[in-house]
Amino acid sequence: MTTNQTVFTFADSTDLILEISHTTPANFENQFSHPYLRYQAYLNELCLNAVLPWLQDFSPQAKVWPSSAVLASFWELVNGTTVTVDATRFVLVPSENIDHSELRVPQEWVDLPSWAGDYYLAVEVAADTGYVKVWGYCTHAQLKNQGKYDAGDRTYSLDSSNIVNDISVLAVARDLCPDEVTQTAITPVPSLPQEQAQNLITRLSNPEIIHPRLAIPFQLWGALIEHGGWRQSLYEHRLGLPEQRSVLQWLQNGISQIAEAVGWERLNLQLSPAGARSVEDRQPQIILSRRLTIAGQLYELLITPQGEPDAPFWRFELRNTTVGAAIPGGFKLRLLTEDLQPFPNNEDIATTAVERLYVEVALEAGEGIVWEIEPLPEDYDREIIKF
Template identity: 50%
Template sequence: MSQMTANLIVFPDFDPNQFYLELSEDTLEGSWQQIDRYSSLSRRWQAYLHQVALTSFLNWLQEEQSIKAKVWPNRSALPSFLEVVDGTAIEFDGVRLLLLVTDSLDVDEMRVPQEWVDIPSWVADYYLAVQINPDDGYLRVFGYTTHQQLKTKGTYDGSDRVYYLSENDLIADLDLLWITRQLCPNEILQEPIVSLPPLPLVHAENLLIRLGQSSVPVPRLEIPFVLWGSLLEHDGWRRQLYEKRIGLTEQWSVVQWLETEISQVAQGLGWNRTQWQPSLVAARGESLGSSIVLSRQLVIKEQPYELRIVPKGLPEQRIWRFELWSSCPSHYIPRGMKLRLLTEDLQSFDNNEDIALNNVDLLFVEVSLGSGEGLIWEIEPFPDNYEREILRF
């Protein structure tokens, strides 16, 4: 892979061993339009810097290097990360790469928030230290390292909860990353870490109330890391934390979706309302609790599917049916695929999943829920860009 460098006139201290990218005006201006709401101006600025770096680096990977790279876990999730911690991740070819962005002109070390090192599902393979200068229109990667090197050679600063490596301990030449990937594809990049203990629901609810106040400027330092990490690793709780901190009301009430409309947040993830036709209702031969059905389009192993939520029976019975269908008329749900429901704190319960023992037309799970109860749906194999969602009933 070849490096891309910007106009050297704007780099008086240009280092030919480091990676540079010019920042286009379209990227600099367009990134402001893509920034969501944040609880403070400082968080919004950090989100902007990461958006510029992410867009520029991702475009370079896709267009200049022909790498099929994507944002991890997906673009819609970025605000819930950047509201509380710096860093954006990219995945390609089974590798996760983390961009850590600063606009400081005087940098001599990489500082990695503990979340990206010690939350098991967040761990990256490579960590890139990125300096960005929007005024002069460039970014540079002044070094990179691996998770294993961070854990074995990095210094942990408990006051800020970061791991840091001096610039001298980083690999300056980004080309070496691609060369190493080709020559040593089985290189060990991650150091084993322990799983975080599950967080009881009542504890999570209390923490969300406390840390969801925008008056708490740095929530990541307010509680022990083991609690904080467990809270963030749960996609639904992390998203709730973000929504509370920016003052959004409940966005995930299925009852509200049926009675009025689907929230903009949920629409952005693909949820929509469908009006049942009388002929279809008759064909099902079932007593439906509403003529409105909620659905979400999914892609699983390059095949399209549809997840539906169907209210059944009388409203006071509060019976809900989750269905998974193939979106292709001639395509079945393959043997081994699973549709599963979990409680808000990821606990199983009786009859909470359906497994395709053979090729089948659909999978379904029915549940009876109390008012305000939360559920999480899962499908195995996981859909593309999957994140756990807490649906409130």
């Protein structure tokens, strides 16, 4: 990160002042289960729309984590947004509070290993007057070592005296101290059995529970939402949506809107079986496809039905989208149960460059599967595909 004086706009202080837009996205009203949560999401959106371009001015690779397509499932449950710059994570913590005496950060952004940030930006959102004020920042280590934990609202608070109020220092610190230790050790939350996770989703899907994050012990809550598939499922249940990732529904009725938003599409292929003499003899086959970017290259993950209609099984297949291009050695395609457990023959590994990787699996009706790829695709968020 390099210091660019044209980036920092100050109003007789060390605060960073950025203009915001009041425009909300289409159908924003229907994306959240309660007016309070809708307004919380609105503040997060204003904050992100102002701060992300500022970060991208001097770090063009800055992007939303895990992707913009799934932000609603975070904002329904927790205040805050993460932006990544290479391996560095910035957690944006918006508030309308004009009292800058402390920064309060939800526990999820501090105590969940896959959510924890390196830097936490304190952002005042003045929606009525059209600006955000980034008034300071701290590190994860500061929050854990110097902050106070409030069990009532499950937040870490850090007094302003321990916060760096001159935001321009952040750019200098990143340049001069690239190896600064920003995070402290975090104890992972215990894993959840699948049945318990489903029971919690059913319980917390009641939209009258405005703050589901406070309704159960943090160890259970953290384990539930750190699993991307369960977080998405809880969000969708709270909105009263039908199952959004059912392969059978996708094949029969088309891809759901939420699945389309993360990149799934349905392809219709015409196959010519042996002995076919005319166009009428050709059999259509539906393939489910998702485009992925891995290590700068485009790939596609395919799901195709195999076997006989009364005894089907399913093939998950990874291919390079460039004709003739291979999958490099070291790549892995892995399937796991819904609660992330392995099973026999659940993985295919490219020991050398190969044309494709695939895993075939037979599943019971209603069973879920989680796919993983190494190296990790860009914008990867764990999801549960139902059968």
